[in-house]
Amino acid sequence: MLLIAVLVPLALATLVGLWLTWPGDQPRSAIDVGLGQRPVQGDVLTATSAPCASGGAGVGQDKKCVSLAVRLADGDSPGVVIQQVLPDEPSTPRFAVGNHVVLGYTGGNPSDAASYQIQDFQRGAPMLWLAALFAAAVLLLGRWRGLASLAALGFSFLVLVTYLFPAILTGGNPVIVGVLAASVIMFGVLYLTHGVSAQTSSAVLGTVLSLALIGVLGTAFSAATHLTGLGDDTARLIGALGHGIDARGLLLAGMLIGALGVLDDVTVTQTSSVWELRRANPELGVRALYTAALRIGRDHISSAVNTLALAYTGAVLPVLLIFSLSGQGFGPMVTTEDIAQEVVRTLVGSIGLVAAVPITTLIAALVARQDKIEPAAERTWTS
Secondary structure (H helix, E strand, C coil): CHHHHHHHHHHHHHHHHHHHHCCCCCCCCCCCCCCCCEEEEEEEEEEEEEEHHHCCCCCCCCCEEEEEEEEECCCCCCCCEEEEEEECCCCCCCCCCCCEEEEEECCCCCCCHHHEEEEEECCHHHHHHHHHHHHHHHHHHHHHHHHHHHHHHHHHHHHHHHHHHHHHHCCCCHHHHHHHHHHHHHHHHHHHHHCCCHHHHHHHHHHHHHHHHHHHHHHHHHHHCCCCCCCHHHHHHHHHHCCCCCHHHHHHHHHHHHHHHHHHHHHHHHHHHHHHHHHHCCCCCHHHHHHHHHHHHHHHHHHHHHHHHHHHHHHCHHHHHHHHHCCCCHHHHHCCHHHHHHHHHHHHHHHHHHHHHHHHHHHHHHHHHHCCCCCHHHCCCCC
């Protein structure tokens, strides 16, 4: 009854918030307003060395270039072969015959090579094979539970694509939108993956309280450290939108969404530990359940915090390398905007993870002690 009294109003508030902040119109893309380039697929037929004077704009005569013959696969002139000349520099990707590439069509004559610019490689096919391999591995080990987790993953992306991105791009408050999106994902993923039960509801409540703590700490320390959120990516976003955006709010929304995935793991593990301990010994009281499960949580949280720190470090590895080359000391380097926001994000998220263990364990111990659970010896296990 306590779980229902807390979680049902929270779920209703989330639904009302979605209704109030749901984007009425889809955001216009840069292509729609004439600022972007339309992607066109193509295939590299030849790749040879060539003098830069034949088309390498902005490069000196003494530099080498690569001439690519590219056959357009779609767009307004499929089948047309165009020439693209690129400077042969360390930062230039290496193209070979048979590569599938993406070009940006800038407008004008669709058969003119000057209307196109090579942007990237096509990666759709190998990424689909990788996704299929991932799904097969999850289904092989998880079976029906694995299928539910894949459905929950799809639900998470659906919320991000249909609500979070459009709502922020059309002028919604990033913090409010981020909190609502995190709440929807939390309810949907946990109940879809683990079913509707007192055990799952305990994990949901622990996640809610931990997310609230992360939100409070993120807001306080973003202001205390004077983080603006105006990194290179945000600056490009503002340029594409053509109007301002709450950059610090966008940073806070990212903190919440980024921490949610790891929080789910921690809270579900703690509630599962408590319920399994109770099944193994139904005579255990609240204090004994809490103490035993907390020992499990300490081992889990030590690895989870390290995982979070390494994940953020990997995400900004090129930036760290650039600062290392600059010759700055550790102090000046770590307090710059780009690095400081990742440090604050990591530390705030880690504090939330650490707090999630005792909070969720206590909730689970209180609820599990009142839940009717059959002993482990009487349970029938099926494959």
